[in-house]
Amino acid sequence: MTGPECWATVAMDTEEAVKALVLAKGLRRFMTSRPLVLVASPTLPDDVWELLQSEFDVVVRLERRWLNSGVDPHIAAKVMIWSLSKWQRVIVLSPDVMVVRGCDEIFKERNATASDYSVMVVKPSVDIWRKLVDRLVSAKGGISEDKLFTQVFGQQLGQPLGPLNDKFCTGVDLKEGLLAKNLNELAIVSFTGTHPMEILCKDEVGLVNGALESAILNLWKSNLDHGVAQKLAKLETVILSMQNEVIPPHKNFTTLNPAINLDSIPAQIPLEAMEWKRDPAGKKHRIAGVSSFGITGTDAHAIIQETPILNHATLNLKNDVKTPRPFQILTLSGKNEEALDANLTQFKEFLETTSEKLGDIAHTANLGRGQFLHRAAVVGKDTAELIEKLKNANSILRKVAPEESPKICFLFTGQGSQYPGMARELYDSNLTFKMTFDQCERVLSKGSEENVLAFVEFCKNNQIKTHILEATHAFHSRHMDPILDQYRAVAEGVCYSKPKNNITYVSGMEGRIVQESEGVHVNADYWVRHTRDSVRYSSASRELMGRGGCTLFLEVGPQPVLSALTMINSDGVEGLVDPVVCLPSIRKQEDDWSCILTTVAKLYLAGVNINWEQFDQFEPVKKITVPFYPFQNKSYWFEIPDQGPGQIHPLVGTPVSNASAMKLFQNKLELEDAEFLKDHVIGNKVIFPGAGFMVSN
Template identity: 25%
Template sequence: AGLIKTVLSLHKGEIPPNLNFKKLNPHIQLEGTTFVLPMQVQPWPKRERRLAGVSAFGFGGTNVHMIVEEAPEVKKIINDIERPQHLLTLSARSETALLALAKRYQTQFSQTQDLPSVADICYTANTGRAHFPHRLAIGAGSTLQLRERLATFSAGKANAGMQSGSISSQTEHKLAFLFTGQGSQYIGMARQLYETQPTFRHTLDKCNEILRAYLEQPLLSVIYPEAGSPLNETMYTQPALFALEYALAEMWRSWGIEPDMVLGHSIGEYVAACIAGAFSLEDGLKLIAARGRLMQELPERGSMLVAFAEPTRLASILEAHQGQVAVAVINGPNNTVLSGNHAALQSIVQQLEAEGIETHSMTVSHAFHSPLMEPMLESFGQIAQEIQFHPLQIPLVCNLNGQVLSVGETMDASYWRQQTRGTVQFAVGMQTLAQAGCDVFFEIGPSATLLNMGKRVNNSGTWLASLRQEQNDWQVLLNSAATLYIQGVDLNWPGFDRDYQRRHLALPSYPFERQSYWFDTTDKAEVAEETVPEATEESSTSQKTQVGRQRHPFLDTYIALVHPAHTHVWESALEKQRLPYLNDHRIQGAIALPISAYVEMAQAATTEAFGKGKHVLKEIELKKLLLLPEKGSQQVQVILSSDSNEQVSFHIYSHVAGSAPNQDWTLHATGKIQHI
C-alpha cells in the first residue's frame, strides 16, 4: 500500500498529508532540519527528477528501504498512419461468461455519446486481458460497427465479421507457411497494406533499396506504377514476388506468428529458404534478381499448360518430345503442368484431346522448369556460388523431391541450379507437411493460389490467406488472424499494434459466475453423530457433560482409559477421500500429511481435554512423514499425557487400518502443551 501511494504521489506530482497525525513527539526536533510533516496536500515541484523512499519493517522480519523514481515521460508516437480495420478479441472460461462479457461491452458503448476509438478499444482488450478457452473475435472499422456486431453476437446471430469458438487445454497446432509462385502477381498488390502497415512498408522499402543494384526500374514503381508497369516481365516478377512475400512473412512474425515448417512453390521456395535462414535477405534478392534477369535474356520463351491427368498417363506422349517439353510441376491429383517448346506443346495438346484429357493454357512469360531454361544454368550456377549459405533454422520442404531439410542442414548452389530446371513436386511436399503434423496452412503471397491446390492434396486442417486479389487487404488479414485466435494460436498483441499510437481505456471487467468450488468433504455424516464432552472443574476425564458440539474431524473416537491416569487417547481413520484438499500435497508421488495437520490435531485434542482457554504448543518435533494410501485408510491415534510435574505432552501415531492390533505403531510427531 505504501508503494502504491508513493507511485501515485510521483505520478500526480503531489504530496498527501500524513494520515492520523495529530501531535509530534516532543523528543523529536524538526526545527533547523529539512524535514517537514505535510499537514495538507502539497505540490511537488519538478526539478531534475522526483525521488521517494519507501520503508518496510514487517512483523516477519522484513527490513527494506526502496528508492522510487518517477516514471519517464511516455514518448508519443508521431505517426499519422492508421489501419482501416481492427480486431477485438474477448474470451472467458465458459460460453455463458463470454456472452455476458460481450453484453457488457455492448452496454458500455451504448450508454455514451462520446464513443472511444475502436483502435484503443481493441488494443486495450487484446493486450490487457488474459485469453481463455471460449473465444470471440470481431473485425470492425469503427466503434459503431463494433457495437452492432457485439449486439449481433449477444442476440445469438451470425455475422461475416466475427468468429467464435472454444479450445481445449491440449490444443496445439503446427503451422506451415506456403510461399506463392509466379503467376500470382498483379499491379497494386498489397497497396493498402503498404500505405497503412509500417512494418510491411519498412521491409518492402528495404527490399526496394537492395534491388536498386540489380533492376533497371525501382521495384516500388513496378508494383505501384503511375502508368504502365513491366511487372509481368519475369526479370521484375520474380524479385517483386520475393520482396512482397518476405515483407508479409516479417509482418506476420512481428505479430507473433512463427512457422513450424516452410514450403515454397517454384520461386516461392527462395523466400521460404530465406525465412528459414538458408541465406540472408541481401543474398536472396541477389539470387532471385539474377534468376529473373537470366531468364528474361533467353532467346526462346516457350509456353506452359496444365494437363488434367497424372504424370504416368502422360509419360508415353512426352517421350516423343524429349528435350523439348518436360513436366514442370505436379500440383496434385490430375493436375500436371507441362512446359517447353510452343510447337511441341501444341502437338501434345492435340494428342491429349484425342485421348479425352482436358488441358488449359497458362499465361506466362517463359517456359519455366523446362529444357528451355538450360542455356542460363551455367551463369546462374556461378552467381549461386557467390551466395553464403547458412544452416537452416526452420525445417524446409524441398521442391525437387518434396522431402524435408531439417534444422541444421545447409543448402548449396547446386540445389538452386537444379531447382531452376527440375520438376516442382508440390503435391508430394503438401503430403510431407501433413505427415509431419502440420494442420494450419498459411499462404504468404498476393493470392490464395496454393490454398486451392493444397486442399486437393489434403483437405484437412485450416487454410488461411494473407491477401486475395479484389478483396480488402485488411479484411483478409484480420479474418485469418481471427481464425488463428479462435483456434488457439495466440498473437503477440503488443506487437500487433506496435506501429500505431494507442492508449489504454477503462473497459468492462470479467463477468465472474459466482460458482462455489469448495471441496465437499465426505465425512460430515460420519462425525456429526458423536458429541464432544465439555470439560469442567468438577468433572473427571471419564465423566463429562455432553453439550452436543460436533467433534473435530481429526478426532473420530475418544478412548477412555482407566490406566494410566491423566492420559487421553483419540483415534481416527484418515483416508484420501476424507481429505481431498491434500491431493496436491505430495512428496515423491504420495499424499503427505502437512505439519499444520499435526498442529490441528494437538490443538483440537487439547481443547477437548482441558476446555477452551489459552494453550501454547511448543517443542514440536516431526519424527516421520505420515503418508496416506491411495486406497484404504491410515489409523491415527492422538495421545495427551501428563508427567509427575504436570507437564502435558502430545504424541501422534499411526498404522495401516485393519492391521493386527499388536502391529507396531509409527510415531510421527511429538510436542508439549503449556496452559496460560
C-alpha cells in the same frame, strides 16, 4: 576492509568510470571504514579496468546478456547489487556524487535521506535479486502494465519494539530497498485514525523533522469502519485520489481527539473535497504515506508516489506511410464460455459509450489482457462496425484453443498468383511491408505459351478443370535452359545457412523434408534444379501433414493458390487428428487489411501466440483503461457433513479419530434439534448452558 556494510556505485562507460574513481578517492580521503564495491560494464578498456580494480575493493562485471536485452544497463547494474548478499546493508551512490566530508555516519542513521535519486539504500537478498531479474527480462526494463497510476516508493513491516520513529522510516533499510528521497512534497497520509499514536507527531516521527510544511490526514475510519479489506481500501483511496486529482472529505468526522495537536505537526483534516492537481511540468510529484496499525501489534507502512507523465512516443509516418491501418482487430478470451460471453458483452457496452480511439482500445485489449483458451475475435473498420458484430453472434469468430500452440507451415505461393495492384493497401499503410517491398529486386523473363494453350485445350476436351497461371517466368521447364549457367553463377555467390530455431524446410521440388542426412543439400546446384525441374507439391504437402504433423497452413502470397491444393491433398493422409486449416495472407478483389486481420484472428483462435507489441510497433496507439476480466464470482459455503447415527449423546456428538491418546468429539447444535436450549436465554440471546460443558466432559 571487511564488514557487513559497504558503499557501491556503477560505471557503464569511460566517463562514468572516471567519476567513480573520483567518488572512491573522495571516500578514501575522508577515511571511510567500509569497503568500496563497483558494478562496471564489461566493455570498458583494459587500462580503465586496471585503474578501477586498484581503487575499489570489489569490482563486479555486469553480465553481458544485459547489454543487448533492451534494459537500461544502469538499472541492470543496480539490480545486480541485490545479489551481493555477503553484505547486510549497501548504500549505492551515483558516480556523480561529490564527497566533501566524512559520510560513514549515514550507516548509523536509520532514517537517512537524500534530496534526489543519488542515494539508494538496499538490504541485499538473492531472492529479491532473482525476482528483479525476472521482472526486467519479462518487461525489458519498461512498463508493461495496462496503466499505472502510482508506484510504491517504499514499504516496511514492523513490530512496536521501540519509539514510533523506529517503526516509520523515511525510506532506508527496508525489506526490499527504497530510493531515499526528501518527502517535503508529502500531501496525504492515510491512517485508521483510532489512536493518537497513529497520527504523525513532529517530535516523534522522523518523517517530518521540519521538512514538511503541511500534511493532509486521511483518517479512514471516519468514512469506513474496521474491516478485513480496510488496508487495501486505504491504498485504493490514495490511488483514486491521484487518478482523479481530488482528496475526499471526511463525512463522518465531528470531534478531534484532544490528545492530537494538528498545529504541531502541522496537518489538516479535509472536511470538504480538496483539489490535488498533478504538476503539469512534472517537476514535483504527489506523494502519499499509507499506514496500518494492526491490533496484533504488526504495523505496515508504504510510501506511494504518482507515476511520471508517460509520453507515448509514436512514429512519425508522415513521410513513409500515407495512411494508418484502416482496420482493427479486437481479441477477447475467458476461462470458460460464460466468462467469454460476459467479456464480449462488457466490451460491446464499453464501445457504445466510450470516446476512446478504436486503435487504443484494441491495442490495450490485445496486449494487456491474459490469453485464456476460450477465445473470440472481431475485425472491423470502426467502432460502429465492431459494435454491430458484437451484437450478432454469427459475426463473432470464436473457438476453444488447444493448450499447446500448434505448428504453423508457411506456404510460399510463387509464380501465378501475382496481379496488378496486389498488396497496394499494405504498401501504403504499413511501414514494415513498405520497407521490405522496396528492398526487393524484380527479375523478368519470357516463355512460350503455345504448349500451355494446347494443353489447356486437351484438358477441356477431357472435362478437366484448368487455370492458366499468369506467370512471367517459364519456371520448371526446358525454357529455363538458356539462363541456367548464368543463374548458377549467381547462386554460387550466395552464402547458405541451415534453418534456425528448429524450422523445418520442405522442398516442393524434392517433395519431402530437406535433411542433409538424407542426401538433400540446399546449395547452388539445388536452386538450379529447382528452377528447371518439375514440382512435386502433392508429395511435399502430404509429407508435411503426415511426417511433419502440420495441420495449420498460412499461405504467404498475394493470392492463396496453394491452399486449395493443400486441402485436396489432405484426403487420405494417415494419422491426421485435427482438421486441416489453410489461411490466406491477402486475396484478389478483397480488402488487404480485412483479409490479413481475419487471418490473424483465426491464428489467435487456433492457439497461436501473437506478439501484439510488435504487431502495433508502427501504429500511433497507446494503452488506456478498458474493461477488466469479468470474474465469475461464486459463493463458497462450508457444509458440515451429517454426523449420522454415531452420536453418543445430543451434546457430546460424534467421536473423532486422532493420533493422540486424547478423546475428541465433534458436534453441531441446532435449536431445532435441541429445543431445550431455547429455555436458556439472556436478554434475547440463546446461551449454551455451563451444565452442557459438564456433560461433554
